[in-house]
Amino acid sequence: MVKMGKDYYDILGIKRGASEDDIKKAYRKQALRFHPDKNKSPGAEEKFKEIAEAYDVLSDPKKKDIYDRFGEEGLKGGGPSGGGGVGPETFSYTFQGDPHAIFAEFFGGRNPFEQFFGARNGGTDEDMDTDDPFARFGMGGSGMGGFPRSFSSGMGGLGGQSSVVKKHQDPPIVHDLRVSLEEVLSGCTKKMKISRKRLNHDRRTLRTEDKILEVQIKKGWKEGTKITFPKEGDETPTNIPADVVFVLKDKPHPVFKRNGSDIVYTAKISLRDALCGSTVNAPTLDGRTLTVSTTDIVQPGMKRRISSEGLPYPKRPDRRGDLIVEYEVKFPERLNQNARDTIAQVLPRS
Missing domain, CATH: 2.60.260.20 (Urease metallochaperone UreE, N-terminal domain)
Known part of the structure; x- marks a missing residue:
């Protein structure tokens, strides 16, 4: 008999044979219940990680098949080989994912707590049954399965639709880049220092960092030429970073x-x-x-x-x-009379 180790089905609160939608719904429910931002009880962080690992395995058909046949030890390369097909000796799994990144990806980079907990007309977190964070929406038929329509389009594949809300790119960040005519004559490289926000490894918190962008100015480039550095702008969990665009401007020349x-x-x-x-x-x-x-x-x-x-x-x-x-x-500012007379004699009247 194969030793199962962790029971990923039990962690998500579902039975073996659960459908793909059941697995997604179970992850959604358990992840919201034990998310450390909302659940401050001891062990919530570790439970949140276990839930992410369970979802990572059961939502992947290959991993799920090996787990169903060989259990956790077989999945992670420690169990006996199976007869025929892919066996644990040809597949070794170690959960190295970031549970917060999985959570953010599942919800399309949004903060679901703003919708679940942040718009309840002044209510507190204690007012909600965290075992069923969707209960407050009722079953009013406004969307798939009683969820509002804004949820049914992006909640982990509910209703057969996309599991990830499409991120939108921020508008370009445009900077003028002034160059001298001598630089346009010969071409040059300009080093431009920018400061931007980037996501940390937890995919939630931000840091500010500086970066040097090297702008290659080619010979003869005209004023108004644009040089684009894709996605070098600020990064957040919910956006695609903006392009940074430099627009050439001629420096005034003394000559x-x-x-x-x-x-x-x-x-x-x-x-x-x-x-x-x-x-x-x-x-x-x-x-x-x-x-x-x-x-x-x-x-x-x-x-x-x-x-x-x-x-x-x-x-x-x-x-x-x-x-x-x-x-x-x-033209001279003034002429003496002799000069006037001379010019009058030399120059024709018309």
């Missing part, structure tokens, strides 16, 4: 303005140079100086384009935009 993959340099010249020809020393992003000369009359707002001295194209980083030299003519 240049950006126009897509082109950069614009404003060259300030005198009225004399505008009329008589000018030479401008235009800087580049990588520290060089380019000489730009013109003998033409420079109109205010006139531009000269220098090819391939701008920023890399995002999709073709081996090619670059242009450096645009935009002229700004500085």
